[in-house]
Amino acid sequence: MDENFLKKMKNSLLALKKEILRNLASESEDFRNIIENMDPKDLADIAADDIDRKTLEALGTQEIKRLQLIESAIARIENKKYGLCARCSKKIPRERLEAIPYALLCIDCKSSEERRNR
Numbered sequence: 882m883d884e885n886f887l888k889k890m891k892n893s894l895l896a897l898k899k900e901i902l903r904n905l906a907s908e909s910e911d912f913r914n915i916i917e918n919m920d921p922k923d924l925a926d927i928a929a930d931d932i933d934r935k936t937l938e939a940l941g942t943q944e945i946k947r948l949q950l951i952e953s954a955i956a957r958i959e960n961k962k963y964g965l966c967a968r969c970s971k972k973i974p975r976e977r978l979e980a981i982p983y984a985l986l987c988i989d990c991k992s993s994e995e996r997r998n999r
Contacts, residue, residue, distance in 0.1 A: 890979075894982050898951045904944060951982075953983065954983040967990075968987075969989070
């Protein structure tokens with residue numbers, strides 16, 4: 882992979898990382914506000930607040946997984962392993978990396994994995 886493309890992808894990954902960290906911080910603040918601002922309510926309202934909290938937690942978990950994938954991709958750039966499928970070691974097409982900069986698998990391996998998980 883050429884250096885310009887790697888720089889572009891690293892910048893893209895760093896921007897995604899920054900966005901996720903900002904989202905997690907705001908979700909954490911929203912979550913804290915929900916808890917602090919709870920008034921004595923009837924059971925239906927409490928259940929709705931509980932669902933809101935669980936939704937925020939689930940979003941946070943997904944974002945943390947994405948953050949880990951981004952960190953891994955940045956490490957692969959630094960270790961000169963970026964753009965190689967983690968399963969078959971073939972090159973991942975640039976188009977796929979531009980769409981999903983933290984992709985671990987080539988399209989064939991990802992499709993195979995998704996078919997197995999159905």
